[in-house]
Amino acid sequence: MLGPTAPAYQARHAAYDLKKLRAKGLISKVGSSRRYQAPPDGLRGIAILVILRDKVTKPMLAGTAKPKMGRKLKIWSAIDEHGETVRKDMQALFADVGLVA
Numbered sequence: 001m002l003g004p005t006a007p008a009y010q011a012r013h014a015a016y017d018l019k020k021l022r023a024k025g026l027i028s029k030v031g032s033s034r035r036y037q038a039p040p041d042g043l044r045g046i047a048i049l050v051i052l053r054d055k056v057t058k059p060m061l062a063g064t065a066k067p068k069m070g071r072k073l074k075i076w077s078a079i080d081e082h083g084e085t086v087r088k089d090m091q092a093l094f095a096d097v098g099l100v101a
Contacts, residue, residue: 018036021036021042022036024045025039025041025042025045026038026042026045026046027039027042028042060083060086060087060090061090
């Protein structure tokens with residue numbers, strides 16, 4: 001987002017990220033070495049976070065830029081209703097904050 005002026009990812013940032021991941025139980029240190037491993041539960045958590053970001057959060061945020069949806073679905077599931085509610089609430093939030101014209 002910051003473009004070419006973005007600072008490089010440095011060792012201090014990596015240390016901070018590793019500390020956060022260890023605190024959340026997503027990775028663990030291997031003995032007294034500098035290596036890390038992801039336990040099965042940690043891998044599952046990381047995979048869930050990536051899927052949520054790519055398949056739910058990004059499309060939901062992209063949908064807030066459009067004032068109206070395309071074709072309406074003939075049969076709405078509970079998930080479709082929740083998604084539409086979140087999309088409308090995000091549009092209202094962005095309008096209140098002044099992010100959407």
